[in-house]
Amino acid sequence: MPYGQSAIAAKSASKLEEVLIWLREDLMGELEAINQYQVHIDNIDDPEIKDLLAHIRDDEKEHVAEITHLIARIDAIQREKFAEDHTMAASERIAGDTESKVLTVGSMMGK
Numbered sequence: 470m471p472y473g474q475s476a477i478a479a480k481s482a483s484k485l486e487e488v489l490i491w492l493r494e495d496l497m498g499e500l501e502a503i504n505q506y507q508v509h510i511d512n513i514d515d516p517e518i519k520d521l522l523a524h525i526r527d528d529e530k531e532h533v534a535e536i537t538h539l540i541a542r543i544d545a546i547q548r549e550k551f552a553e554d555h556t557m558a559a560s561e562r563i564a565g566d567t568e569s570k571v572l573t574v575g576s577m578m579g580k
């Protein structure tokens with residue numbers, strides 16, 4: 470169920486700070502799960518198990534995105550930080566062209 474903006478507005482500021490702490494902890498857990506699944510995928514030979522674990526790993530990536538977006542909805546400073554790509558110098562950024570400059574696992578491996 471989507472967590473509506475009205476529900477967020479109804480919480481007190483101190484309660485929202487507590488919720489943000491929990492969400493950041495949840496985010497860490499999701500990221501650790503991705504790494505754990507990846508290690509297992511890399512060390513299991515059975516293709517069926519690898520495929521299933523890869524599917525689960527990708528679900529965890531969706532959870533990272535969901536929690537990240539939820540944090541950004543609640544935390545205005547975090548939302549502002551997400552709005553800009555901080556991974557490259559401003560002089561290297563091409564206005565309106567973020568796709569070609571974004572490093573990915575594939576681009577770092579020459580793919």
Ligand SMILES: [Fe+2]
Pocket residue numbers: 499502528529532
């Ligand atoms: Fe998850």
